[in-house]
Amino acid sequence: MAYEAKDYVLPAGLQYALEGAIALNRPLLLTGEPGTGKTTLADWAAWHLHQVYAAKGIDFAPKPLRFSTKTNSQARDLFYVYDALSHFQAANLRREEALSVSDFIELRALGKAIVMSNPTPQLAGLTRDELPEKPRGSVVLIDEIDKAPRDFTNDILDEIDQQRFRIMEHNQTVERGAAEIPIVTIMTSNSEKNLPDAFLRRCAFFHIEFPKPGSPVLRKILQTHLGEPTGAAKKAYDELVGFFFQAREASVRKKPATAELLGWLKLLELNGYFEEKDAAKRREQLEYNLSFLVKTREDLEAVRKLL
Incomplete structure (x- = not known):
């Protein structure tokens, strides 16, 4: 039997937490034992919201944009990466060509979600990514955020709050589109104890309990x-x-x-x-x-x- 996103079994109360996070425009932080379905909620949420917003005439991505947190993750990694080495090598090989820095910038999960919600021609030219023709909402999964250095969560507070970020190589701030184009951020953690209080205050929170016998x-x-x-x-x-x-x-x-x-x-x-x-x-x-x-x-x- 092939598992699909729609087959996800929501623990009691989780859909209320998700809907509350969307209503308040806050990220939803999920904790719980490994293997309790924290990560796969993002797949269900994208599938579910794709249908909900389609009924309202709003484009919404049917699959989440994923960011897998590493122990050396930096705040910028959540938004975009700039391949400076490839840019340098290409500049040396093609000295007579004028190379655009945009060809070496690629959006990452939250950065892509922000740009997709506001895909103006000006923003479309900042990176090498292909963007939708019209604004699109999306689910962003930041998986195992507790793995990141403490500075990571502190450094993304304002960006997640305001849903904007700065591309330093262009010296330009990128902002989200209209409020009716949703960006739903889901973060998972195996423990909330490693996360700063200031960060926790800005999140909606839900703990997935492991099912009991006979549940x-x-x-x-x-x-x-x-x-x-x-x-x-x-x-x-x-x-x-x-x-x-x-x-x-x-x-x-x-x-x-x-x-x-x-x-x-x-x-x-x-x-x-x-x-x-x-x-x-x-x-x-x-x-x-x-x-x-x-x-x-x-x-x-x-x-x-x-x-």
Whole structure:
């Protein structure tokens, strides 16, 4: 079963948080364990808002613009990159040609969203990017923002607030388009403790709790990704999900998350676990596939004791 953005299962309250962030024009900061669906919300939001705004006659990108935060990310990286080395090399190779600095500037996630909301001919000539013919809204995903140096979040406060940035090579400030062209910023973090208070004050916030045993959200996630089990397979699924929660309790380094559960169940299904009648062979499959559920030696040793 192929997963699509529309299949995302929203935890209770998350859509209210997203809509509130849009209404207040604030970025939405999502926290939660790895594997709880923080990043994939951006795909659902872009898909959902594409339809919502299309009904209003507003162009909206159906997929998010992504920025993967690195430990050495700088504020400018969120908006654009200037390839100074390639510019220098090209200038030396083509001395007689007048090279434009714009050919060596490329927009990044939030910078592209801002320019797409206001694609005037003047802005279109500042970079090498192709822009839409009319203003377009978009979702911007800033993934794992807690990885960035502390200066990163401090340096982007005003830019995110005002939704504008400066291209230093052109000495020009680029501003967003009309307010009805939305720019929806979603940021993910595995922990809010590393983020400055001033930054947190300017965000809408939602924490995604890990689903509890028997949770309707978890059942719907499993059904969406794996289909609805029937008969003996349903009983086996329920037992495996119960074992998964025991494994979470037993793990000492890294608790398995929803992504590990889905991959593990899918692998067992592919290996014929649910059709296997021999209990010893089923147990053998569980043991040999545990490394797809837990990812450290200490956790593997702890979880093996549960078999």
